[in-house]
Amino acid sequence: MDFIDLKTQYRKLKPSVDARMHAVLDHGQYILGPEVTELEQRLAARTGAKHCITCASGTDALLMAMMALGIGPGDEVITAPFTFFATGEMIALLGAHPVFVDIEPDTYNIDATQIEAAITPRTRAIMPVSLYGQCADMDAIQAMADRHGIPVIEDAAQSFGALYKGRASCNLSTIGCTSFFPSKPLGCYGDGGACFTNDDQIARVLLELRNHGQDRRYHHIRLGLNGRMDTLQAAVLLAKLEVFDTELVARSEAATRYAALLRDVVPTPQVKDDRTCVWAQYTIEVEDRDAVQQAMAEQGIPTAVHYPVPLHLQPVFASMHLPEGSFPVSERAGKRVLSLPMHPYLTPPAMQSVASAVKAALAQPAAR
Numbered sequence: 104m105d106f107i108d109l110k111t112q113y114r115k116l117k118p119s120v121d122a123r124m125h126a127v128l129d130h131g132q133y134i135l136g137p138e139v140t141e142l143e144q145r146l147a148a149r150t151g152a153k154h155c156i157t158c159a160s161g162t163d164a165l166l167m168a169m170m171a172l173g174i175g176p177g178d179e180v181i182t183a184p185f186t187f188f189a190t191g192e193m194i195a196l197l198g199a200h201p202v203f204v205d206i207e208p209d210t211y212n213i214d215a216t217q218i219e220a221a222i223t224p225r226t227r228a229i230m231p232v233s234l235y236g237q238c239a240d241m242d243a244i245q246a247m248a249d250r251h252g253i254p255v256i257e258d259a260a261q262s263f264g265a266l267y268k269g270r271a272s273c274n275l276s277t278i279g280c281t282s283f284f285p286s287k288p289l290g291c292y293g294d295g296g297a298c299f300t301n302d303d304q305i306a307r308v309l310l311e312l313r314n315h316g317q318d319r320r321y322h323h324i325r326l327g328l329n330g331r332m333d334t335l336q337a338a339v340l341l342a343k344l345e346v347f348d349t350e351l352v353a354r355s356e357a358a359t360r361y362a363a364l365l366r367d368v369v370p371t372p373q374v375k376d377d378r379t380c381v382w383a384q385y386t387i388e389v390e391d392r393d394a395v396q397q398a399m400a401e402q403g404i405p406t407a408v409h410y411p412v413p414l415h416l417q418p419v420f421a422s423m424h425l426p427e428g429s430f431p432v433s434e435r436a437g438k439r440v441l442s443l444p445m446h447p448y449l450t451p452p453a454m455q456s457v458a459s460a461v462k463a464a465l466a467q468p469a470a471r
């Protein structure tokens with residue numbers, strides 16, 4: 104069994120993926136070719152955002168978003184410690200300080216009620232993460248940010264396609280950043296990402312940033328990076344976009360089935376009434392996680408941990424002097440979370456096997 108089955112997906116989409124990729128091979132515009140523009144138009148239309156600027160990865164999307172807002176040394180950016188490393192990494196890479204706020208125990212997203220206490224005169228952005236495919240409480244965060252005149256950057260790396268109060272993730276804040284890493288709900292065949300905004304000025308700066316700060320060829324008005332998405336990756340995404348909504352339904356059905364199989368045994372994921380989840384991960388909590396993971400591996404069931412060590416406990420952030428106990432909800436989650444195989448092509452028998460393996464693993468004395 105695969106944790107994420109990209110091979111079955113490719114077999115189903117082969118004619119359209121191959122046709123799209125061959126079109127690129129035929130026209131040969133590998134850098135910023137027509138597929139990139141077409142994809143940006145499609146993604147903007149889908150989210151309702153005025154601008155979509157694709158880029159080379161979700162990490163670059165976060166970096167470019169903060170660069171576009173002028174975030175740099177000495178600035179503070181509020182985010183959650185329970186996330187993939189890139190969220191805090193890009194803040195620190197710019198010389199800014201990540202200021203961590205703990206998460207809600209049920210959604211694993213930043214606890215909006217604790218953000219205001221973390222705002223200081225140096226706060227330059229709030230960066231909620233829409234973890235596992237469900238948005239944080241973006242209206243509450245935006246209202247608070249507006250009161251303080253601070254922009255919001257949604258780290259929507261895991262939530263492209265999700266809805267919050269009927270509005271699309273990636274278009275809920277000043278800038279939304281997503282990732283098209285292969286295992287994401289909408290993934291390409293390599294690295295890819297995108298920024299979304301309704302602000303014309305920010306969009307212009309993002310376009311310049313992703314291409315070495317050029318406003319025209321060989322005329323560099325700012326420092327930027329090579330943050331361009333490859334045309335071939337845009338072609339893959341255009342093909343996958345055709346079936347994305349069908350796949351989201353399949354993911355949702357899989358999540359419902361998992362919940363029915365497992366909710367009496369372990370805490371299963373909770374989705375708030377005013378949101379949808381795209382199930383980038385299906386993550387349960389177990390007491391002795393490492394023993395459960397080991398037992399499941401022995402039964403041939405792959406699992407993953409997203410994420411074992413919260414950012415404030417990462418060695419590189421030791422100088423922040425935030426010891427164990429600083430963010431108890433994140434730390435508890437880091438010890439307990441376990442992600443199960445999740446993708447649109449999971450069959451009911453496969454899910455039954457996963458659930459049986461969870462139950463068998465929990466029955467082992469070591470896992471209690």
Ligand SMILES: Cc1ncc(COP(=O)(O)O)c(C=O)c1O
Nearest residue numbers: 160161162187189190260282284
């Ligand atoms: C929450 C979060 N932020 C940022 C990233 C970085 O995205 P990428 O791997 O495309 O650089 C990821 C991807 O793994 C992520 O899950």
